[in-house]
Amino acid sequence: MSNESVHDIQQIMAMLPHRYPFLLVDRVLEIESGVRIKAYKNITFNEPFFQGHFPGRPIMPGVLIMEALAQAGGLFVIKTLDLAKDDKLFLFTGIESAKFRRPVVPGDQLVLEAQVVRHKLNIWKMQGRASVDGETAAEGVFSAAIVDKGDK
Template sequence: MSNEYLLDIRQIMDMLPHRYPFLLVDRVVEFEPGVRLKAYKNVSMNEAFFQGHFPGLPVMPGVLILEALAQAGGVFVMSTIQESLEDKVFLFTGLNKVKFRKPVVPGDRLILKVAYDRHKMNIWRMHGIAEVDGQVVAQGEFSAAVANKGDM
């Protein structure tokens, strides 16, 4: 396991097609190929979704916490597979056993932990935990496919 493995935002943008306001992973801080990845998202009051969710009571939408976990999973898979990523995209295919435990608010650092469960051909299954200050805020199992951009 390497605690020195780091991907910054530029390297993450090379792997994921997402851009502002939908890129939800700021940095990768741990990576064990084929096993797990740890990343984070700094949650700022400047996030576009806080304008409407909710005025006067800003709470990060749960679906965006799951999206952040999925994006971290995408970085995990793209960092694990040994082929060209140039024409590939990582697409959500399913969610299971999702639970939301606590709200995420401006000023929080959302820690994103994803771990490999299994994969068959181009379908990957992982489980993820999102934490703030050591407390679980959301968790679940998810699956995704590595697809060719040209097939979409």
Template sequence: MSNEFFLDIRKIMELLPHRYPFLLVDRVVEFEPGVRLKAIKNVTMNEDYFQGHFPGLPVMPGVLQLEALAQTGGIFVMSSVEEELGDKVFLFAGINKVKFRRPVVPGDQLVLNVFFERQKMNIWKMRGVAEVDGKVVCQGEFSAAVANKGDM
């Protein structure tokens, strides 16, 4: 396991097609190839979604917490695959056993942990756990596919 591993936003943007306002991973801090990846998302009041979710009581939508975990999974897969990925993209394929444990609010640092479960051909299964201050806020299992951009 490497605690020295680090990807900044520029490297993350090389691996993911997402851009503002939908890029939900700020930094990767740990990576164990084929096993797990740990990333962070700093949640600030400047996030666009807080204007309507909810005025006077800003809460990060659960679906965006899941999306942050999915993007972390995308970074995990793109960093784990040894072959040249070229014109391939990572697509969310399904979610299971999702639970939301507590709200995420401005000022929180969302710690995004993704753990490899299994892979069959181009389908990857992972387990994700998001935490704030060491407490689970969101968790679930998800699957994703590595696909050619041209096939979409």
């Protein structure tokens, strides 16, 4: 199991199908293949969701924090299994025990950490934690399935 470090936005875009405004990982800091990932998303006032959530008090929606964790998890699985972006999708199948601990606001750097809880066939279950300055912003257990792009 290799321990790989920094992946920049170009490398992330080569692995994930997401694009603006829904690509929610800016950089991968560490991947320990088969074990865990650490990445981040820089939160700026220019994020499109801040126009409506909330005018005068911009707060990143919790569901998008969970999506950012899932994308980090997807990057982890793609690197662990050495999958090609064009062949497979990593789709959410569930979220358990989601907790939101503090607001995420413009200027924050959201650190995304996920580790494997269980993996069987094409289903992955991970424990995720998103934090700002070491303080937990959100956490939860999420599961996802790897499917062929042609599957429905």
